[in-house]
Amino acid sequence: MKMTSLQELHKSMIAIRSDMQQFQVTLGAISFDCLFSTRDKPNFTLSLTSRGLNPKFFLLQVKTGYWIAPFFDEFYGELAKLLNAGRGSGNKLIPKEFLEKLNAVIPVKAIVERNPPPNEIIRLRPDVTEDRDRPYFDTWIYWSKDSGKGPSEENRYKTQMVLGDDAINYSKLRNASSRWSAVDLSREWKD
Numbered sequence: 001m002k003m004t005s006l007q008e009l010h011k012s013m014i015a016i017r018s019d020m021q022q023f024q025v026t027l028g029a030i031s032f033d034c035l036f037s038t039r040d041k042p043n044f045t046l047s048l049t050s051r052g053l054n055p056k057f058f059l060l061q062v063k064t065g066y067w068i069a070p071f072f073d074e075f076y077g078e079l080a081k082l083l084n085a086g087r088g089s090g091n092k093l094i095p096k097e098f099l100e101k102l103n104a105v106i107p108v109k110a111i112v113e114r115n116p117p118p119n120e121i122i123r124l125r126p127d128v129t130e131d132r133d134r135p136y137f138d139t140w141i142y143w144s145k146d147s148g149k150g151p152s153e154e155n156r157y158k159t160q161m162v163l164g165d166d167a168i169n170y171s172k173l174r175n176a177s178s179r180w181s182a183v184d185l186s187r188e189w190k191d
Contacts, residue, residue: 001099006046007066008108009036015110019164022116022124024051025105027098030083034106035116035124036062039164049124056082057126070095118162119184128161130154134180137163137189141177151177163189 013021019038024031025048032048044062049055058075060068072079072095080093122128122135130152143149151159151171159178160168167189171178178189 001068001070001096001103003046003062003066003068003099003103003106005103005106005108006036006044006062009106009110010038010044010066012108012110013038016112018110018112018115020116020121021107021110021114022120023107023114025102027101027105028083033124035121036106037161039160041160047124049126050082057124059127068099070099121162125161128158130158131180134182135162136181136184137187138179138181138185139187140171140174140189141179143175143177145175150175166190 009021013019013036021036023034023036025034026032031051033051034049035047036044037047038044043064044066046060046062046068048058048060056078058072058079062068072093076093076095079098083093083098084091116124118137119135122132126132143151155177156168156171158180159171163178167178170176170189181187
């Protein structure tokens with residue numbers, strides 16, 4: 001299904017030079033913390049994290065043209081249970097209808113205040129697995145090209161998600177791993 005709200009939001013994000021926006025939506029009785037990211041490659045992503053004591057995470061791939069496939073094979077059962085649309089509930093989760101409702105409540109205007117800080121990115125993206133208890137950038141660890149060592153795939157992924165494209169390009173160019181802290185040291189990744 002084409003997500004016209006994400007298309008409009010992305011246009012607005014470009015205008016304020018943002019590559020991520022955090023916002024909340026409510027669908028029925030369930031509220032989600034959402035994170036729309038254009039940092040993910042090759043597709044953009046929309047993550048939904050349910051609010052409450054036992055949060056559930058769902059990651060939707062936003063393909064070229066702002067399309068999200070109306071098939072939730074990987075998490076259909078878990079989302080249906082969360083929405084009380086599982087077997088025996090009398091309700092059925094129809095992915096296309098869910099996406100239509102979601103499209104209707106996604107904000108279309110980006111604002112600077114919705115650019116998420118690193119700790120929120122980590123909270124809303126459990127797929128970033130490296131050093132989850134350390135969301136803040138500390139420094140770079142530089143590896144000699146001759147050593148055959150360099151940043152791990154997990155480190156590169158975290159660098160990309162938390163710091164963005166410029167930081168991951170720097171990491172690759174300098175063969176450097178990002179090091180992270182549990183407290184905000186107010187350090188910038190740039191030299």
